[in-house]
Amino acid sequence: MNPDPHHRRMFIRRMGTATGVAAGTAAIGSLFHNRNLVPAGEEAKTIPSFLVPGTEGMMVVAEGPDPAFAVRAALQELGGIGRFVKAGDRVLVKPNCAFDRPAHFGATTSPAVTGEVVRQCIAAGAEVRVIDNPINHPEGCFVKSGLMDAVQSAGGEVWLPSAALFARVKVGSLRIPDWEALYRPLAWANKLIGVPTVKSHNLSGVSLTMKNWYGLLGGPRNRLHQALHEVVADLGQFIRPTLVVLDGSRLLVANGPTGGSPSDVRPGDVVAVGTDQVAIDTFGARLLGHAPDEIAFLDLAAKLGLGVVDEAQLKLFRKVRAVS
Amino acid sequence: MLRRSLLAAGWLLPPVLALLFALKGRHYDEGFYLPPAAAASALPVPGALGAWTLEGGDVLPADRMFEKIDGKADYYLQYGAVELCSGEWVADGQRWDMYLYRFKEAQGARGAYNGERPADGKPLEGIEGYAVPGQAAVSAGCFYLQLNAQTAEADPAPAVELARTLASLLGGVAGDEVPDAAVDLAVLAGDAAAGTEEYLPENAFGFSVFAGVRSIRVRLGPGEAVWFTCPGDAATVAAYAEELAAFGGEECFDEDGMAGGAMFGSWSLAGVMEGAVWGVQEAATRDALSAHWSALRERLETREESP
Amino acid sequence: MRRLRRYYQAFFLVLFAAAFALASQGGLKGYPVTVFLDSSALNAVGTLLSAHNIAYTMWIGLLILALTPFLGRFFCGWICPLGTLFHLASRWLRPRKAAERIRQNLHSRTQAVKYLILFVLLLAAAFGLLQVGVFDPIALLTRTSAALVSPGMRAGWMMIAIFAVLLLLNAWRPRFWCRHVCPLGALLGVAARAMPGGVVRDRGKCTDCGLCNRDCIGACSPNTRTRMAECFVCWNCIEDCPEKALRWEWMPKEEELARELGVSRRAFFGATLGGAATVVALKSQAVAGYPERIRPPGALAEPDFLDRCLKCGECMKICPTGVLRPALAEAGIAGLWTPVMDMERGYCEYNCVLCAQVCPSGAIRRMSIAEKSGTETGVPVKVGTAFLDRSRCLPWSFGRNCMVCEEVCPVSPKAIHRTPQAVEIEGRMVELYLPQVDVERCTGCGLCQHECPVNDLAAIRVTAAGESRTPGGSFFLR
Missing domain, CATH: 3.40.1000.20 (TM1622-like)
Structure with missing residues (x-):
């Protein structure tokens, strides 16, 4: 034993340092050690319903050559836009802007209808942003379809998708419990208006309201086609819109969903506005000459309680002529 | 003096070049998309129907209708014509010029049709239309359709068949009835x-x-x-x-x-x-x-x- | 003069940046964004030799070349944005001591190398091998900028690395590139030899202090006789001379001017032989037989395309989907960095002809959207053909419905059809839709390949076969 006190102090100091380092190692090790090397997935977020209580089960069909006027007429019949959108609301508008086509090819929602919806919401005192995650180059789609001009001149704002806007969200109960979607815009908004157009679709027969929510998804969505009808019904569960404005001013009757030739398009001169996605999609399917039982997702959606196929079961159903 | 003005010109040249550069700018780039004015309205009829094909299909808005029917446009405009769709239907040797007027309302289409209907027009069964040698015409929904032959004596039978098919498409589209x-x-x-x-x-x-x-x-x-x-x-x-x-x-x-x-x-x-x-x-x-x-x-x- | 020159250099650098930024994915909107590429006389002369044609506004380069015998290499000293960048780098990297700077700016014999490079490039171009774009300063800067703004660009690191090395070389010799390498400078230098006047030295006043070389940009030896082919007409020497011994004269005596290039006969013959060997080697490579050489829509037939493509990268920069990328091996050695399509990265946008709009040399010919999509003629421009790989296709091979390829196909009627077929899977009758490509309608846009859910190697892939730019390119008997 060395009785030197210096030595003892040094011993204690060195032992203390070594113990500290060991303890630090152990702490870091236990903090980061994980037997399960599969990274923990982020929990899927829930999108609330955008439906205004008390407005369920409504649909108004307005026929007329001026689609913007028809939208106004239908909204009037529903009790005015004020019933759905209040001052200070943040309204997200989702048109169909999936392809980089000029508007008259019918592959995208007409600028007239989209612009009118934006104008109505702004007149009601809301802030309006328009979003879509198209198949083609986003800016190109908005510019070429005329929606960019229509939205901006109506006082709205186009929100181009970017990677930062996406997150995993809960979708439906049939095929896709959760998926990458434009979460941030959906979280920003407290009202959501779908403005689909009437198109034939190579796989689901028709592309209308519920199929239009596909444009809110990201990720490997090209896999969804393997069970498209179930996925479309899931999309109906995913979004409960404040309002749907189905643009039937012209109908893409062939070569859907892209179209590409004027001969694929017919004038439709009709819009359907309401809150029942299934009823509106049934109406749209009829415009394209499909009976409701030919379109599998309508039945699936009705069974899920998303709406009714039979117009007679709606709380409010009216047809108006909109000729100025 | 010369040196000073040369120097001044030297200082001014870049802004001029920048201006020239900027003046070339336009709002639209036709390499990316067509300006909205050039985007025509859709033809309300398909490009082919059975043996028939439509050649040179075109849509003229109301203010340009005179390009096709100079002098007669006012007649249709007073009935509320919105656009004129034209083209030529061709099928094995048959050629019929189409004049398809679209009106704001079905009454307008019917009015224009009634006004032009000749006394000897043979009524078509089942639809509102008539046929005379060299011409067949139909009023369907918001549309008034004329099919004219190249020669005035042509037998209208093939055109009547075509007109029937077109009328069924058009009437369905407009979905409008003329009040009694x-x-x-x-x-x-x-x-x-x-x-x-x-x-x-x-x-x-x-x-x-x-x-x-x-x-x-x-x-x-x-x-x-x-x-x-x-x-x-x-x-x-x-x-x-x-x-x-x-x-x-x-x-x-x-x-x-x-x-x-x-x-x-x-x-x-x-x-x-x-x-x-x-x-x-x-x-x-x-x-x-x-x-x-x-x-x-x-x-x-x-x-x-x-x- | 210094202030005016810096004003010009700053202006043209900003204009270049603005033009580059304006060549955005939303379209050029009419701005002459390739005005600098058009101003390069090397591009104009090179394509004139190879394609016997000067495209669009490339006459601007010839105009500058025509002014050079009167004004000297004003383009190099006052306009060239790459020169300005190297100028700035030289200023940052230059030594502090004036004596050091004077030594760096003495004329060097290796400055003659650029004339050999020019000679070989033009010789090759005359024999139908256009490589001027590899060395053209504007193409180089455009290409590098494109690589910088699109980080995913293949071979982008290569272009950035080359540029970084060239920047650093300015520490050794200020404006190393401009003095020793640049073939555009060489071309303008050859023209500047014919100048009637230049900077002349009054031997009586000169004290041989050497200060005229301190800020000499072109290293053109104003301390002896000014080499007219090297002078950048900056007039720094005139301003810096403490004795006022240097001045500009329009009609001096012939012996006051140095018109030689400094290329030795031996070097010249060597370059001729080397150049000829390179031409023979590169030209002997086959033109056909590159399935992945899918050119942008509107690209001329391959030999004509190579006669014009400057490899400037403007098309890759402007492409909204990013489908265009520089070729490495897809187009042979002669086609290095020329644009090819990679359908995994993007696809050819149906209503878009931006690459054709922006191409300065007409390698991709200008056309309208209607012409490309064939809406008027019924004959679309076809860049290739989609081939279905049934062994990877979900319906064909795995009994699952998919048809994404048909859904996204942008032509009307669609170029992908389906055949319904009832098959039994796990004891259940299922109606399967089997895709099939209609080769007559397919334009090869690659959207089907890009959207195919089979993600590492798509079940439908485009190759260049059947491209419409090659006469008789269809592999079908009509």
Whole structure:
């Protein structure tokens, strides 16, 4: 034993340092050690319903050559836009802007209808942003379809998708419990208006309201086609819109969903506005000459309680002529 | 001096170049998309139908219709024509020029069609249309379709078949029916009809409440007047009475759901009968107005049901 | 003069940046964004030799070349944005001592190398091998900028690395590239030899202090006789001379001017032989037979395309989907860095001809959207053909419905059809849709390949076969 006190102090100091380092190692090790090397997935977020209580089960069909006027007429019949959108609301508008086509090819929602919806919401005192995650180059789609001009001149704002806007969200109960979607815009908004157009679709027969929510998804969505009808019904569960404005001013009757030739398009001169996605999609399917039982997702959606196929079961159903 | 002005020019050159560069800018880039003005409206008919194919299909908006039918555009415009779709239907040796007018309303299409219908036109069964050598025409929904042959004597049979197919497509698209009352205005006036029928899509006779008006000039004992009808109800008549009074109408009256008065020396009235608005315009005196109105009412009540 | 020159250099650098930024994915909107590429006389002369044609606004380069015998290499000293960048780098990297700077700016014999490079490039171009774009300063800067703004660009690191090395070389010799390498400078230098006047030295006043070389940009030896082919007409020497011994004269005596290039006969013959060997080697490579050489729509037939493509990268920069990328091996050695399509990265946008709009040399010919999509003629421009790989296709091989390829196909009627077929899967009758490509309608846009859910190697892939730019390119008997 060395009785030197210096030595003892040094011993204690060195032992203390070594113990500290060991303890630090152990702490870091236990903090980061994980037997399960599969990274923990982020929990899927829930999108609330955008439906205004008390407005369920409504649909108004307005026929007329001026689609913007028809939208106004239908909204009037529903009790005015004020019933759905209040001052200070943040309204997200989702048109169909999936392809980089000029508007008259019918592959995208007409600028007239989209612009009118934006104008109505702004007149009601809301802030309006328009979003879509198209198949083609986003800016190109908005510019070429005329929606960019229509939205901006109506006082709205186009929100181009970017990677930062996406997150995993809960979708439906049939095929896709959760998926990458434009979460941030959906979280920003407290009202959501779908403005689909009437198109034939190579796989689901028709592309209308519920199929239009596909444009809110990201990720490997090209896999969804393997069970498209179930996925479309899931999309109906995913979004409960404040309002749907189905643009039937012209109908893409062939070569859907892209179209590409004027001969694929017919004038439709009709819009359907309401809150029942299934009823509106049934109406749209009829415009394209499909009976409701030919379109599998309508039945699936009705069974899920998303709406009714039979117009007679709606709380409010009216047809108006909109000729100025 | 020369050196200084050269230097000054040297300092000014870049802004000039920048300006030249900037002046080349445009709002639209045709390499990326077509400016909206160039985007034509869609053809309401397909490019091919059975053996028929459509060549040179084109859509002209109302203000450019004269390019195809110079001098006749005004006729269609007064009926509320929106656009003219044209092209040539071709099938094994057959060539028929299509003139397809689209109107704001079905009544406009029917009006323009009636106005051009020749006396010897052979009616087509089942649809509103006729055929004469060298021509077939159909009124379907908001559309008025003409198919004209290259020669005036051509047998219209193939065109009739084509017209039928097209009519079924077009009628389905527009989904609009012509109200009964509008069709037989000329029949009502009978021998007393003094002029052609007219269709006034809106703001008829200067009243904003009258839209979709069909009218005809009629000659009776006490003088000429214009008979008219349009969709509407008692509220329309009330609104008309209000407008008449507001514009300075004199001796206004309002009785039994019928209202009228005088303005600028011409008498007019309107009332509701058989679910539509009917009335008389441009009568010279109050007596003439009454005479016309009773004649109109009598003929409407006693007319035979059309088959 | 210094202030005016810096003003010009700053202006043209900003204009270049603005033009580059304006060549955005939303379209050029009419701005002459390739005005600098058009101003390069090397590009104009090179394509004139190879393609016997000067495209669009490339006459600007010839105009500058025509002004050079009067004004000297004003383009190099006052306009060239790459020169300005190297100028700035030289200023940052230059030594502090004036004596050091004077030594760096003495004329060097290796400055003659650029004339050999020019000669070989033009010789090759005359024999139909256009490589001027590899060395053209504007193409180089455009390409590098494109690589910088699109980080995913293949071979982008290569272009950035080359640029970084060239920047650093300015520490050794200021404006190393401009003095020793640049073939555009060489071309303008050859023209500047014919100048009637230049900077002349008054031997009586000169004290041989050497200060005229301190800020000499072109290393053109104003301390002896000014080499006209090297002078950048900056007039720094005139301003810096403390004795006022240097001045500009329009008509000096011939012996006051140095018109030689400094290329030795031996070097010249060597370059001729080397150049000829390179031409023979590169030209002997086959033109056909590169399935992945899918050119942008509107690209001329391959030999004509190579006669014009400057490899500037403008098309890759402007492409909205990013489908265009520089070729490495897809187009042979002669086609290095020329644009090819990679359908995994993007696809050819149906209503878009931006690459054709922006191409300065007409390698991708200008055309309208209607012409590309064939909406008027019925004959679309076809860049290739989609081939279905049935062994990877979900319906064909795995009994699952998919048809994404048909859904996204942008032509009307669609170029992908389906055949319904009832098959039994796990005891259940299922109606399967089997895709099939209609080769007559397919434009090869690659959207089907890009959207195919089979993600590492798509079940439908485009190759260049059947491209419409090659006469008789269809592999079908009509």
